[in-house]
Amino acid sequence: MWCRAVAAVPWTRVLGRSTRRCLCVQHQIRSQRQQHSSRRPLTTTTTDRATSRTPTPQTLTEKIVQRHAVGLPEGRIVRSGDYVQIRPARLLTHDNTWPVAKKFMSMNATKIKDSTQPVLVLDHDVQNQSETNLRKYELIEAFAKQHGLIFFRAGLGIGHQVMVEELFVWPGTLCVGSDSHSNMYGAIGSLGLAVVRTDAAAIWATGTSWLQVPPVVKLTLTGRLPHGVTGKDVILALCGLFPTDVLNCAVEIVSSEETMASLSVDDRLTISNMSTEWSATSAVFPVDRMLERWLRQRASEAARDETRTTRERITNERIDELYAHPAYTQADPGARYAKQIYLNLSTLSPQITGPNSVKITTPLSELALENIKIDKGYIVSCTNSRSSDLKAAAKVFQDAAKTSGNGKIPKIADHVKLYIAAASLNEQRTAEKEGSWQSLLDAGAIPLPAACGPCIGLGAGLLEDGEVGISASNRNFKGRMGSRLAKAYLASPEVVAASALSGTISGTGVYEKPENVDGIEYGYGTGSPVTPLTELESAFEQLDSLIDRVESSILKDDNAAKASTSTQILPGFPKEIKGEILFCDADNLDTDNIYAGKYTYQDDITKETMAQVCMENYDPDFGAVAKPNDILVSGFGFGCGSSREQAATAILARQIPLVVAGSFSSIFARNSINNALLGLEVPRLVERLRATFLKSDKVLTRRTGWTLAWDIAQGTVKVQEGEGGEYWEEKVGSFPVNLQEIIAMGGLTDWVKHEIAKTAA
Known part of the structure; x- marks a missing residue:
C-alpha cells in the first residue's frame, strides 16, 4: 500500500506554522459589509503512530474513513493528517466520464x-447538441x-441530486464524486468528498x-431559523463570517x-453543497429525526412505485438498522477537533454574496x-433547484397575484430574463404537480433542461459584458456564468424571484x-454561555489537541535526525527547482480564473491551446x-x-x-x-511580495x-529579492x-499503469 502514514508535512507546507487556540468569544456583525482578509488555517500534521498506542476517540469523519480504509496495520486508529488508502462506497462521474474512461484505458x-x-450521470453540457458532444x-x-x-x-437530473x-x-x-460539489452528500450523513478525473480512473x-484525512472543524448551530430565512442564507453567512477558518x-x-x-x-443539501465555496472538504449533518422522516418517506415511495430502482437501496428495515446503532453515525465522546465554531440561526436575516465573490456577504x-x-x-x-426551491420562488409571484386583487400571475420586469431548471426530472415533475412550475412559466421564466447549464457557464442565458445577474446557484466567480466583465450575486430562490419581479x-x-x-x-x-469551567475545558481541549499533534509529528525511527535534515529523493524526482517569480496577487484565485469552464468539456483541446488560455479569465x-x-x-486559497x-x-x-501560494485548495493540490x-506553501513569500509590490499598481501578472530556488532534498526555500535585494532562506x-513516486512516474495515471503491470506479472 503506497498511501501510508508519513511523518512529513504534505504537498508541502512551511514548518513551524503557528496554531491558534479556539476562544469562546462572541462576535456581533452589524449593518456593514464583511470581507475578511485571508489568514492561514489551523491544520494538523500527518502522523506515524505506533499501532500499540492507546486508541483515542474519533471524530465522525475519522470513523467513516476508518471503515473505508484498506491495508491498515492491525489496531491502527485513523486520525486527521493520516495518509490512507480508501475504498469508497460510490463514485460519481458525469460528462467527464469519457475523459475518465480514456485515462482508465491508458x-x-x-x-x-x-x-x-x-x-454515471450525463448532466453538464446537456444543451450542447453538437455532433461531437452527442457522440x-x-x-x-x-x-x-x-x-x-x-x-x-442526459436530462434526468444533475449528478449530485x-x-x-x-x-x-x-x-x-x-461516497466520492469527480466533481467539487460531492460535499452535498453530507446533508444525509454521508462523508461526501471530491476526487478528480485521474482518481476516478484509478478507482475504476x-x-x-x-x-x-483532513483536519475536522466542529460547527455548532444554535437557535432556530427565522421565518423568511433559508438554508441558502445560512451558508452564505458562513462564507462571509468564517472565510478562511475551514479551508x-x-x-x-x-x-x-x-x-x-x-x-x-x-436546506441541508444546499448548505453541504455550497460548503465547497466555503472552502471545506466536506460538511456532514447529524443523522437525526428530521433525516429519519425523510428516509421513511423515500422508503414508502420506493415501495409504492415499481418503476423506481430505489427499492433496491432503501427499505424501512435498513432504516431501522441505521437508527438502532447511533454510534455508527456519531463522533465519539471526547473526539478532538482542530477548532470549534458556532452560529446562532435565530440572529440570521436574508443574505447576498457578491459581486463575483462568495466571501463578500x-x-x-x-x-x-x-x-x-x-x-x-x-x-x-444542484444547490437550489429542488421542488421546494421552485415552490418558494413561485410563491413570490403567487403572493403578488393575490395582492394585486386580480389573481393573475405578474410578469417579471421587462428588462429581466429569468431562467429556471430543476435539479432533476423528478423534482420538476413534483413542481409541475404542485403548480409551481406553471406559475414561474406564467411569470415569463425561461425553462432549461433538468441539468447543469448557466451555473457552469454552458448553454443558454449566460451573462454578457456589463450585465448583472443574481443566481440561486453556488458560484459567482468572475467569468463563471459568462463574461468576465459581468457581475454576479448569489441569493436564495425567493430573493432571485423577487429581484426578477422588481428588476432590482x-x-x-x-x-x-x-x-x-x-x-x-x-x-x-x-x-x-461562557463560564470559568467552560473556558478551562476549552483550554484543556485545545492544549490536548495541540500536544497530540506535536507528539504524533515526531519521527519514531532511529533515523529521525537524518530525516530532519535531508529528504530521500527518488529517481526521476527533481532535487531542486529554480526560476523567476511570476506574481499573481490574488487570494482565492479559483479554477474558473485558471481555466475557464467553457473549455472544460472540450475533450479534444490541444496542449498548445490549453497553454494559450491558461489564466485568461484572471488576466487576458x-x-x-x-x-x-x-x-x-499567488495568495491564499489558490x-x-x-x-x-x-x-x-x-x-x-x-x-x-x-506553483507557490500562501495556501492551496485541497482539490487543486490533489489535481x-x-x-x-x-506546489509549495510559503506564506512569508506572499507577504514579502505584497509589501514590495502594492496592489494599487493594478498589475495582475x-x-x-x-x-x-527550492532545494527539495534539504527542505529549504531560497529567495533572492531582485538584484541587490535581500536574500533569505526558510x-x-x-x-x-509516496507522493514523489507518483510525480516521478509522470502522474497517477502512469503510476496505476505500473501497478497493474506489476500485478499482471
Missing part, C-alpha cells in the same frame, strides 16, 4: 474492479453497457485511491434536535437600498427582524507575460472552486513547473499531485525579477516519498 485497465461503485454521450453510454455500470442519460434522491448515498458511508481500475477542513455540524428541526433536508436589507438593477436571474443548479435586488418582505437581535451572533467555541495578458520555467506565486484537473495541467502546459505539478516540509 492505464491498460480492461475491467472495472468493482462495478457497484461507479454511477461523446454515445461513447459514455456504450462504455457503461460494456462494463455493466449504473447509467443515467441523482445520487441523493436515488439513495446511492447512504448515512455513515464514504483498482477500487481504491489515496486520501489524506481544507472537514466540517461536522451538531446542534439540538430543536435547532435541526428548523433545517429541512433540502451583505445583509439583503442593506443591499436592497442600493437599488441594484439586474439583467438576469437564475434558479438553477429585492427581498420578499416576509422576513421580520426578531426583537433584541442586533447583528449575527457567531464565534469560536460552542455558543454556550497572462500568456504574454509568462515564460517557460517561471515559478508562479485553486479553490471546481475539481477540473485542467487547472493544473494548463499550468504545466505553460511550462511552469512549480497537481495526480498530474505531476509541484507581474514579472518580479525575484528568484526562488525551511519547508519534506516531500513525502
Whole structure:
C-alpha cells in the first residue's frame, strides 16, 4: 500500500506554522459589509503512530474513513493528517466520464474492479447538441453497457441530486464524486468528498485511491431559523463570517434536535453543497429525526412505485438498522477537533454574496437600498433547484397575484430574463404537480433542461459584458456564468424571484427582524454561555489537541535526525527547482480564473491551446507575460472552486513547473499531485511580495525579477529579492516519498499503469 502514514508535512507546507487556540468569544456583525482578509488555517500534521498506542476517540469523519480504509496495520486508529488508502462506497462521474474512461484505458485497465461503485450521470453540457458532444454521450453510454455500470442519460437530473434522491448515498458511508460539489452528500450523513478525473480512473481500475484525512472543524448551530430565512442564507453567512477558518477542513455540524428541526433536508443539501465555496472538504449533518422522516418517506415511495430502482437501496428495515446503532453515525465522546465554531440561526436575516465573490456577504436589507438593477436571474443548479426551491420562488409571484386583487400571475420586469431548471426530472415533475412550475412559466421564466447549464457557464442565458445577474446557484466567480466583465450575486430562490419581479435586488418582505437581535451572533467555541469551567475545558481541549499533534509529528525511527535534515529523493524526482517569480496577487484565485469552464468539456483541446488560455479569465495578458520555467506565486486559497484537473495541467502546459501560494485548495493540490505539478506553501513569500509590490499598481501578472530556488532534498526555500535585494532562506516540509513516486512516474495515471503491470506479472 503506497498511501501510508508519513511523518512529513504534505504537498508541502512551511514548518513551524503557528496554531491558534479556539476562544469562546462572541462576535456581533452589524449593518456593514464583511470581507475578511485571508489568514492561514489551523491544520494538523500527518502522523506515524505506533499501532500499540492507546486508541483515542474519533471524530465522525475519522470513523467513516476508518471503515473505508484498506491495508491498515492491525489496531491502527485513523486520525486527521493520516495518509490512507480508501475504498469508497460510490463514485460519481458525469460528462467527464469519457475523459475518465480514456485515462482508465491508458492505464491498460480492461475491467472495472468493482462495478457497484461507479454511477454515471450525463448532466453538464446537456444543451450542447453538437455532433461531437452527442457522440461523446454515445461513447459514455456504450462504455457503461460494456462494463455493466449504473447509467443515467442526459436530462434526468444533475449528478449530485441523482445520487441523493436515488439513495446511492447512504448515512455513515464514504461516497466520492469527480466533481467539487460531492460535499452535498453530507446533508444525509454521508462523508461526501471530491476526487478528480485521474482518481476516478484509478478507482475504476483498482477500487481504491489515496486520501489524506483532513483536519475536522466542529460547527455548532444554535437557535432556530427565522421565518423568511433559508438554508441558502445560512451558508452564505458562513462564507462571509468564517472565510478562511475551514479551508481544507472537514466540517461536522451538531446542534439540538430543536435547532435541526428548523433545517429541512433540502436546506441541508444546499448548505453541504455550497460548503465547497466555503472552502471545506466536506460538511456532514447529524443523522437525526428530521433525516429519519425523510428516509421513511423515500422508503414508502420506493415501495409504492415499481418503476423506481430505489427499492433496491432503501427499505424501512435498513432504516431501522441505521437508527438502532447511533454510534455508527456519531463522533465519539471526547473526539478532538482542530477548532470549534458556532452560529446562532435565530440572529440570521436574508443574505447576498457578491459581486463575483462568495466571501463578500451583505445583509439583503442593506443591499436592497442600493437599488441594484439586474439583467438576469437564475434558479438553477444542484444547490437550489429542488421542488421546494421552485415552490418558494413561485410563491413570490403567487403572493403578488393575490395582492394585486386580480389573481393573475405578474410578469417579471421587462428588462429581466429569468431562467429556471430543476435539479432533476423528478423534482420538476413534483413542481409541475404542485403548480409551481406553471406559475414561474406564467411569470415569463425561461425553462432549461433538468441539468447543469448557466451555473457552469454552458448553454443558454449566460451573462454578457456589463450585465448583472443574481443566481440561486453556488458560484459567482468572475467569468463563471459568462463574461468576465459581468457581475454576479448569489441569493436564495425567493430573493432571485423577487429581484426578477422588481428588476432590482429585492427581498420578499416576509422576513421580520426578531426583537433584541442586533447583528449575527457567531464565534469560536460552542455558543454556550461562557463560564470559568467552560473556558478551562476549552483550554484543556485545545492544549490536548495541540500536544497530540506535536507528539504524533515526531519521527519514531532511529533515523529521525537524518530525516530532519535531508529528504530521500527518488529517481526521476527533481532535487531542486529554480526560476523567476511570476506574481499573481490574488487570494482565492479559483479554477474558473485558471481555466475557464467553457473549455472544460472540450475533450479534444490541444496542449498548445490549453497553454494559450491558461489564466485568461484572471488576466487576458497572462500568456504574454509568462515564460517557460517561471515559478508562479499567488495568495491564499489558490485553486479553490471546481475539481477540473485542467487547472493544473494548463499550468504545466505553460511550462511552469512549480506553483507557490500562501495556501492551496485541497482539490487543486490533489489535481497537481495526480498530474505531476509541484506546489509549495510559503506564506512569508506572499507577504514579502505584497509589501514590495502594492496592489494599487493594478498589475495582475507581474514579472518580479525575484528568484526562488527550492532545494527539495534539504527542505529549504531560497529567495533572492531582485538584484541587490535581500536574500533569505526558510525551511519547508519534506516531500513525502509516496507522493514523489507518483510525480516521478509522470502522474497517477502512469503510476496505476505500473501497478497493474506489476500485478499482471
